[in-house]
Amino acid sequence: DAGVIQSPRHEVTEMGQEVTLRCKPISGHDYLFWYRQTMMRGLELLIYFNNNVPIDDSGMPEDRFSAKMPNASFSTLKIQPSEPRDSAVYFCASSSTGFGDYGYTFGSGTRLTVV
Amino acid sequence: DQQVKQNSPSLSVQEGRISILNCDYTNSMFDYFLWYKKYPAEGPTFLISISSIKDKNEDGRFTVFLNKSAKHLSLHIVPSQPGDSAVYFCAASATGTASKLTFGTGTRLQVTL
Numbered sequence: 001d002a003g004v005i006q007s008p009r010h011e012v013t014e015m016g017q018e019v020t021l022r023c024k025p026i027s028g029h030d031y032l033f034w035y036r037q038t039m040m041r042g043l044e045l046l047i048y049f050n051n052n053v054p055i056d057d058s059g060m061p062e063d064r065f066s067a068k069m070p071n072a073s074f075s076t077l078k079i080q081p082s083e084p085r086d087s088a089v090y091f092c093a094s095s096s097t098g099f100g101d102y103g104y105t106f107g108s109g110t111r112l113t114v115v
Numbered sequence: 116d117q118q119v120k121q122n123s124p125s126l127s128v129q130e131g132r133i134s135i136l137n138c139d140y141t142n143s144m145f146d147y148f149l150w151y152k153k154y155p156a157e158g159p160t161f162l163i164s165i166s167s168i169k170d171k172n173e174d175g176r177f178t179v180f181l182n183k184s185a186k187h188l189s190l191h192i193v194p195s196q197p198g199d200s201a202v203y204f205c206a207a208s209a210t211g212t213a214s215k216l217t218f219g220t221g222t223r224l225q226v227t228l
Contacts, residue, residue: 004158031214041117042220043159043204056215091158098214100149100206106158
């Protein structure tokens with residue numbers, strides 16, 4: 001299995017632009033998670049899905065952030081409009097059980113820079 | 116408000132010695148704790164976990180200790196190896212919301228020769 005695939009690996013955009021981050025989970029994993037990593041706050045859970053349905057989006061910082069999972073093999077995290085404080089590494093993870101241990105797999109992340 | 120805290124941003128240890136990474140939490144509802152390891156340009160990978168019904172869990176060179184009264188856990192790596200050099204994240208979850216992991220800010224471990 002290729003693991004969790006995220007694209008792009010790096011994104012540089014200007015303030016005010018729309019940014020879309022993409023994630024392909026491991027086949028058969030029913031849970032998908034979006035995280036943001038910053039130096040100050042570490043890894044923060046933004047939102048997670050179970051069977052393509054958003055279960056908890058309490059970590060989404062503002063209405064500028066939205067996430068969708070149109071099918072079991074694809075999810076997007078969109079920021080519109082983007083701001084410099086959104087600069088971070090965004091990780092997607094998937095799991096078959098929803099628990100954080102064995103089988104909980106992170107992608108390699110998307111480093112977002114908003115200038 | 117950081118509910119999981121890793122107060123040491125970095126740690127340097129000689130090869131062969133013990134590495135001790137610490138983590139404190141404030142939410143008394145947390146009952147499952149995990150450690151993740153992260154190399155540069157990669158996502159975190161699960162390392163070891165412990166349930167609140169235990170105070171110790173071992174897996175090879177890695178041992179996690181939990182002190183519930185102090186709301187403190189630690190990860191011991193013995194002996195430390197250069198390949199252990201990475202960022203280590205502590206995470207916690209609560210019964211009923213086991214899929215919601217709360218992470219700390221990470222500790223960068225460097226194992227020197």
